[in-house]
Amino acid sequence: MKKPAVGIVANPASGRDVRRLVAKASVFHTAEKCNMIQRVLAALGATGVEQVLMMPDLGGIAAGVYRALQSPADSTSQRWPEVTFLDMPIEDSAVDSIRAVDRMMELGVAVIIVLGGDGTNRVVAKKSGNKPLIALSTGTNNMFPEIREATIAGLAAGLVATGAVPLDAATIQNKVLRLTVNGIDQDLALIDVCITNDYWTGAKALWRPEDLSDLFVTFAKADAIGLSAIAGFVHPVDRQVGYGLKLELVPPGRGFITVRVPIAPGLIAPVGIADIREIYPNELWPLQTSRGAVALDGEREIEFGPRDQVVVSLDLDGPVTVDIGKVMELAVEHRLFSEGFAPVSL
């Protein structure tokens, strides 16, 4: 494989859940994902990346990129890296992302660019170890990936992959919430774990505040969208501080405060809070609810009953992400986009 190389995981399935019906969540089309990847390729090529490894899919993203590669007007007007579609079985599920990341790690890519939402990044984070991720949001209901112009994300990825900007100057270590069920590691969340009184995972998304009971967050911003906004509107927590939050949620009007928060795009609802506390690594938080569903990063994923013991804990050793803004600042400061300048030396 040519070095430096960058991996691209683009989830063809993001953004079709029931929030399009109950809120006004955005719909992100496959065609736009293809366009984003082409903008990323142009930026990677401009920064000297030689090769891109891309996850194949049945949703038309890889096919669209392939068509663009065959079109001289698209791929040769600017220098694109060589693009290789990973030779792997396609199951049209999250397994594809896991398999693709495994393969990219084996082949030694320098950076993995992820196009998707919180859910896609959660899947990738299970396998990416300390490999830096550039998380690009394909929707409006996400907190982990950034809403960024793909060209800029591609430039940042290229600058890190080529070593023009050193990794340790431009990456951050994220927190995760880990979940065990009956003592067995079950899953993780990048932003929030929410317990709902719904018995079923059903349509996955959460939009009825009266059904929520407990909420754990890794970080919570005052400008958040989604469940973490409940914490962010009361007690913001930075992405990089060494603790998270646990909130006990109650119907509006009960508890010590009721906040009106955007729990989904276009859906601002009152939520009562009975308790809020900081949580730290190595603390175990067993759920007090006897029956319900656990939502990870906004989607119900796990059903549990009276015989199940569900425990949540905070871990500071989550996935590593590239701080796109920081990379670009360093690049400009050291005139990396000007002719004749050397890489950043710190």
Added chain:
Amino acid sequence: MTTQPSREDLLKAYRMMKTIREFEERVHIEFATGEIPGFVHLYAGEEASATGICMHLNDNDKIASTHRGHGHCIAKGVEVHGMMAEIYGKKTGTCGGKGGSMHIADLDMGMMGANGIVGGGPPLICGAGLAAKFKKNQGVAVAFVGDGGSNQGTTLESLNLATVWHLPCIFVIENNGYAEATSSKWSVSCKDIAERAQGFGMPGVMVDGHDFFAVYEAAGEAVRRARKGGGPTLIECKLNRYYGHFEGDAQTYRGPDEVKKLRETRDCLKNFARKVTAADLVKQSELEAIDKDVVALIDDALAKAKAAPKPGPKDLLTDVYVSY
């Protein structure tokens, strides 16, 4: 407002899904004897879709179906004795034995008909939706469409019309992966048919059509929205059929053990039973009692259908015209 089904709803849903499954499994067996005239297209495997949608409908609401319509009929309340007799072409059938499997209609139950024309249902529900809107009766009209039907001009025109007229219509795309023998991966221009809805200015959502609870929840929101004058919705249910496009289809286009694996891992009835019993909401014995009832019901429907008379020469000139 929660859309959690009550215990009674859970029992009703299981009975509905089990009735569809048992009906289809028996038709599958009986078709092989050669006694059933015409074609049949079985709905087994897709029960969670019809049930999850129709559980939210009332007598005021209308549905339009496809060539694979038995499940939709049962879920909308069409009586199974009449359906079985209709499939056998008997005088006691829902349509006097003149329609057969692909044309079962029961307007009294709001079932506007199974339909041999692919993509034939969506225009019908635009009419039904318009009527409900004029009558201000809060009625909702639902069209079930396959992934093949979703490519038809009739469907696409109806999506447009429903938005333009702001109709209380719900388009349920049952994407079972094959239009007859053609994979939807080859014949549909986007990954998810739900994606197309935005182009017509309506919300489009995708759910796991094997999961009753996923369908039920999304349908509840779509029906509520339609009744409140919120306009049309498209729901794509990703699911699988257990049998061929029609009975007799050799299914050479399907992978080895594809259906076996689906029955093992994605059976909506088994998954439903597992969930409701694990949650201590329904007892296994209650489900077994329903199983027994349903088997007896279908036994009886089959015996009566076989014994019923065929339409006679005099019936040739009845039901030819409809007076409005």
